[in-house]
């Protein structure tokens with residue numbers, strides 16, 4: 137009867153507002169926590185990547201040449217190596233790594249440094265500590281290593297990306313790890329993308345949703361998506377590395393790697409790992425295609441395949457790519473399955489083909505963090521930054537691609 | 546006259562047509578004879594099976610799990626649901642325009658050309674596109690923008706693009722399921738004018754909610770309603786003028802005078 141009575145239920149309204157505020161605050165809080173954690177992670181990594189170091193050399197590089205090593209030509213570097221190393225040592229190096237004549241400038245510089253100069257980082261202090269307590273730290277170093285050079289060192293350098301693995305943190309690089317990761321990802325996408333999208337098309341477009349077999353299939357795929365990655369590692373070890381060793385080692389193709397612990401096995405294992413997620417996300421993208429679009433196509437006398445190929449897939453592609461991006465990111469960071477499949481902790485040869493042995497960035501990071509010497513944690517931090525950069529650039533490429541495609545619609 | 550010849554008089558003829566979704570009978574015992582090159586309107590309350598009947602004419606219901614039919618739908622004397630009939634081919638002869646305009650997310654040109662191309666059209670595509678767009682009374686509005694997306698057009702233009710797209714496949718019959726329900730009155734009138742023009746060359750069957758539209762734009766009207774167990778039945782069918790001025794059935798009269806329910 138009286139309208140103002142209805143409108144002025146103030147007690148109720150203020151309670152509702154309070155709850156509204158509470159939830160808004162709660163969500164803001166969770167977001168802020170997330171950002172803080174991310175910030176801490178990045179700060180810690182950067183803190184370890186740029187440090188104040190105390191370095192002592194066994195041989196002063198100035199006695200080897202009149203210019204810094206980096207500026208010498210490849211021939212001059214080879215000359216220095218031949219003059220300063222015993223022939224037996226040279227032969228070992230050429231056997232383990234590559235003939236001197238085939239090495240590039242970066243490799244040769246690294247070799248001169250490891251074999252002759254032999255610099256050793258005696259101590260390394262994280263960035264923020266060094267900035268705040270510089271004088272104190274320098275005094276400390278002087279008392280322990282009177283002849284050490286003290287300077288700021290960025291562990292993440294262009295050289296770090298180009299150098300091979302090494303047992304010495306000062307000389308170790310991530311070239312093989314980056315290449316290995318990219319190779320593995322390449323194989324993963326190559327295998328998982330067509331199979332995953334194909335399976336999703338079958339399940340969404342062709343399979344009868346009411347049939348028992350297809351329902352069981354669907355449930356199983358969803359369960360597989362939740363299986364821990366280490367299990368896939370065991371599967372990969374049993375199937376690709378052992379049972380199919382003839383194929384994965386390349387023996388049947390005449391390029392025997394010696395065992396099945398190759399990029400091919402790693403990539404196939406990763407493909408299996410990401411396949412269920414890829415199928416599910418592609419299915420979701422296909423399901424989001426409006427029925428009106430399919431009907432329009434069918435009503436013009438199009439076959440099922442023409443409808444899928446010309447309308448459904450183009451419409452779903454941005455969504456499928458988004459799923460692929462997320463999945464590939466996951467694969468790039470996976471470590472456990474590759475440990476089982478046999479990533480090598482020390483290889484000096486770059487991966488040449490799918491039948492090469494390999495290491496990957498996350499595996500390398502893991503390896504370095506478990507070493508006792510503190511300097512390994514510095515290069516692990518640098519490698520983390522590399523991994524993040526590779527991840528971000530892969531994602532950025534895929535996002536640009538996706539936006540291009542969805543603009544066309 | 547033999548039975549074969551008799552059925553050739555009609556664009557489509559249904560005999561004891563029953564349509565089911567699973568166990569649910571949506572349409573019961575419909576005997577309907579569609580006259581060629583005329584506009585036939587199907588009217589009736591919501592849920593009485595108008596769309597179900599219409600979609601059974603070009604086998605669009607095949608995609609609904611559990612759908613099945615009994616009886617016959619004859620097209621050129623052939624049952625559309627005979628085992629040897631290819632539904633894809635049926636849809637090339639019997640095109641469809643939907644309730645909500647649904648152009649492909651492609652250019653205007655591609656929207657029209659696509660259907661012809663997948664049906665193996667080998668002639669001059671530009672001519673075909675222009676012809677279809679002219680026939681759909683859209684050419685003058687879009688001739689300078691054929692590369693623009695079909696989705697950039699207004700609702701009424703989109704619906705005419707969908708008609709042009711259907712025409713490009715060269716069908717005999719065009720089914721329209723409430724083609725104007727998403728359009729404003731002016732766009733609606735344009736479509737009605739267009740239907741009138743098209744009926745010179747095509748058989749048109751239109752489902753509509755709008756009684757004035759049926760009265761204005763159709764030659765024949767079929768009135769459907771639901772019986773006790775919610776199955777759609779055809780109450781009355783005849784020339785539109787007769788249905789609207791002199792309905793034989795009480796239920797038709799109640800419906801068209803707005804006394805339904």
Ligand SMILES: Nc1ncnc2c1ncn2[C@@H]1O[C@H](COP(=O)(O)OP(=O)(O)O)[C@@H](O)[C@H]1O
Pocket residue numbers: 566571590591592593594595596597598609775
């Ligand atoms: N895909 C479907 N599955 C099950 N029942 C349906 C489906 N489509 C329509 N129906 C049912 O069939 C009856 C007729 O529907 P419809 O032909 O869409 O009616 P109208 O177009 O006259 O409003 C309704 O009772 C509706 O619920």
Ligand SMILES: [Mg+2]
Pocket residue numbers: 595596597
């Ligand atoms: Mg309807």
